[in-house]
Each structure stands twice: as structure tokens, then as C-alpha cells.
């Protein structure tokens with residue numbers, strides 16, 4: 001929960017890290033170069049899927065895969 005007046009965008013910058021090999025990626029929007037922000041969407045069955053989205057609404061993508069599993073975002 002942001003409680004120090006930080007903007008949600010800065011507080012939730014999407015840096016994904018692979019728990020197996022330690023590789024991390026910073027995701028940026030190909031259209032505006034903004035750093036994608038971490039978010040989650042709820043599926044019909046109630047489970048949540050982590051996604052990254054452009055703060056300028058250029059779209060959203062699912063979390064990247066590495067070593068055969070979803071990379072995790074610590075935020």
C-alpha cells in the first residue's frame with residue numbers, strides 16, 4: 001500500500017526477476033519508452049495474472065517467462 005505520497009507508477013515499476021537464474025528485465029513500452037508498471041488482472045475463474053502495462057495506455061502484456069516459469073515482480 002503506498003502511504004508516503006509516492007506516485008503509483010514510481011512505486012510499482014515493473015522489474016521482473018527469474019527466481020531460478022536471477023536474470024532481471026526492465027520492461028518498457030515500445031511506443032513511448034515509458035517503463036511499464038506492474039499490475040494484475042482477475043480472470044473469470046478468480047485467479048490473478050500478473051501483467052505489465054504502459055502508464056500511457058498503449059497496452060498491456062503478460063509477465064515474461066524465463067526458465068519455463070513466470071518471472072516474478074517483487075512489488
Ligand SMILES: [Zn+2]
Pocket residue numbers: 018019020021022023066067
Ligand atoms: Zn531464468
Ligand SMILES: [Zn+2]
Pocket residue numbers: 029030031032033034054055056057058059
Ligand atoms: Zn506507451
